[in-house]
Amino acid sequence: MNDFEVPEGIDVLRVFCGPDGRHGNALGVVRDGRRYPDNESRQVLARKLGFSETVFVDDPERGTVDIRTPGLRLPFAGHPLVGAAWLLDLEVLELPVGDVTARQDGEFTWITARTEWVPPRKLERYASVADVDALTEPPPGDGWLYVWAWEDEAAGRVRARAFPRRDDERADSRSGGAGARTGGIDEDEATGAAAMLLSAELGRALNIRQGRGSQILTAPAPDGTVEVGGRVLLVAAS
Secondary structure (H helix, E strand, O other): OOOOOOOOOEEEEEEEEOOOOOOOEEEEEEOOHHHOOOHHHHHHHHHHHOOOOEEEEEEOOOOEEEEEOOOOEEOOOHHHHHHHHHHHOOOEEEEOOEEEEEEEEOOEEEEEEEHHHOOOOEEEEOOOHHHHHOOOOOOOOOOOEEEEEEEEOOOOEEEEEEEOOOOOOOOOOOOOOOOOOOOOOOOEOOOHHHHHHHHHHHOOOEEEEEOOOEEEEEEEOOOOEEEEEEEEEEEEOO
8 A cells, every 4th residue: 555544434454364364455445435426536546545446335225336446447356345245244236247246154255246247367277386386576478367276176275376467557447357457566465356267267166375375265156157255354444
C-alpha cells in the first residue's frame, strides 16, 4: 500500500490467509459507494490506496459491488468477492457479468462463479515445488502467468505463484484481474480467479498454497461453475 492514510468508511481486509492467519491478499472495501459516485473518483481512490483491488459497495442489501484495480474496473475477480461476501455477510453478490453466490463454512468463506467470467491466464505446470519456489522474478514473457506444481497430487495439494507481467496499463477490463499489474505489482499473493481456472482444467478440488503462504481452496461443479474459498481477516475497520 502507498503512503496514504485510509479514509473513514473503508475497511481493510486480508483474503485467502494461511492456516496461521498470515499472508493473504489485501483488499479495501468502501462500504458506501455513493461517497465516490463516478468513475474518476473511484479510480483516484483505488490508486491512492494502492491495493491490487478495491471494492465499492453500491447496494449493501442487494450485494451490488464495483471492483477496481489502481488502473481499471474489473467485471469479476476472486479475492475481492470472497472478502466482500465475508464482510457484508451476504449470500448473493451482483456483478455486471451475473450473480455470484456465497456461503460461510466455519473459518472459510466461499463464492461460486463461472469460469467464463475469468479473464484469460496462462497456466504453466512446473516439474517440482522447488522449481516454483526458485523463481526470483517473473519469468520472461508478456501476459498473466500462473505457475504451479503438485505438492501432493493424490491429495490435490498445489504450490502456485502468479505473475501479472504487465509493464504498463495496456490492459482493459477484459484482460484485467486480481493483481493485474497496475501500480507496479510484480507478483500477486493470492489469486482466486486463476485458482478457479486451474481447478476447472484439472477437473478436481484443490488446496493451493500460493505466494508467501496464502491458502486457496477450490471445488469444480458439473455445471461449469467453480467454488473458491478461503479465510478472511479484518485488518482495519472504518
